[in-house]
Amino acid sequence: MITITFDRVTRSFGGKPLFDSLDAKIRGGKITAVTGPNGSGKSTFLRLAGHLLRPDSGQVSVKCDDAELRRADYRDRLGIVTPELRFYPRLTAYENMTFFLGLRGKTLTTDTYRDLLKRVGLDETAVRGKFAGAFSTGMRQRLKFAVLLASGADVWLLDEPAANLDAAGRAMILREARQAAASGAVVLWATNDAGEEEKADEVIRLGGNPARRS
Numbered sequence: 001m002i003t004i005t006f007d008r009v010t011r012s013f014g015g016k017p018l019f020d021s022l023d024a025k026i027r028g029g030k031i032t033a034v035t036g037p038n039g040s041g042k043s044t045f046l047r048l049a050g051h052l053l054r055p056d057s058g059q060v061s062v063k064c065d066d067a068e069l070r071r072a073d074y075r076d077r078l079g080i081v082t083p084e085l086r087f088y089p090r091l092t093a094y095e096n097m098t099f100f101l102g103l104r105g106k107t108l109t110t111d112t113y114r115d116l117l118k119r120v121g122l123d124e125t126a127v128r129g130k131f132a133g134a135f136s137t138g139m140r141q142r143l144k145f146a147v148l149l150a151s152g153a154d155v156w157l158l159d160e161p162a163a164n165l166d167a168a169g170r171a172m173i174l175r176e177a178r179q180a181a182a183s184g185a186v187v188l189w190a191t192n193d194a195g196e197e198e199k200a201d202e203v204i205r206l207g208g209n210p211a212r213r214s
C-alpha cells in the first residue's frame with residue numbers, strides 16, 4: 001500500500017509563501033479530501049503529491065510498504081483527473097482513449113472500451129463516431145474517468161472531479177473512488193464541496209490551519 005508523506009514542505013510563488021513547513025500524510029485505502037477556498041493551494045498540493053512540482057524545501061516522499069517508490073514506478077501508478085487535461089477535439093472517445101493509454105504502453109480492446117463507457121455512464125451508441133470536441137463538459141469529465149480506470153493507476157489525484165457532473169455522475173465517481181480505495185489505492189480529492197468533504201475518510205484543510213481528521 002502506498003503512503004505519501006509531506007515533511008515540512010514549503011513552496012512559494014513569486015515570493016509569496018503558499019505552504020510553509022506543511023506536514024501531511026496520505027494513505028492508500030482511504031479517500032482523502034483536500035479542501036480550502038479558491039487559491040488556498042489544493043491544485044498545487046496535488047501537483048506536489050504527484051511529484052509534478054518540487055517543493056522549495058522539505059520533502060514529499062512516496063513509499064510502498066515502507067520502501068521508497070522509484071520515480072518511474074510512481075509515474076506508472078499515477079492517475080490524474082484535472083480540468084487542465086484536454087482531449088483531442090477531432091478524435092473520437094475511442095481514439096482519445098487509445099491515444100492516452102498508448103502513452104502508458106497500454107492497449108484497449110473494444111470490449112474493455114465498451115465496459116468502461118458503461119461504467120462511467122456514457123452511452124456507447126451516442127458517442128460512436130462523435131468527436132470529443134462535440135461532447136458536453138460532463139461527458140468529457142466522464143471520459144477522463146474512463147481513461148483513469150483503464151490506466152490501472154492506484155494513486156488517484158482528482159482535482160475537483162465532480163465539477164460539471166450531474167447527480168448520477170457524482171454518484172459514479174464516488175462509487176469508483178470508494179472501490180479504488182477499498183482495493184488499497186490512494187485517492188486524493190481536491191474539493192470545495194462540503195458534501196464531498198463529508199464523504200471522505202480524511203480531510204486536509206488548506207488556507208488556515210491545515211488539519212487532519214482521522
Ligand SMILES: Nc1ncnc2c1ncn2[C@@H]1O[C@H](COP(=O)(O)OP(=O)(O)OP(=O)(O)O)[C@@H](O)[C@H]1O
Pocket residue numbers: 013014018036037038039040041042043044045192
Ligand atoms: N505555476 C504557478 N505560478 C504562479 N503562481 C501559482 C502557480 N500555481 C499556483 N500558483 C498560485 O498559488 C496559489 C494557489 O493556487 P492553486 O491553484 O493551488 O489553488 P486552488 O486551491 O487549487 O484554487 P481553486 O479552488 O481556485 O482551484 C494561487 O495564488 C496561485 O496563483
Ligand SMILES: [Mg+2]
Pocket residue numbers: 042043044159190
Ligand atoms: Mg484548484
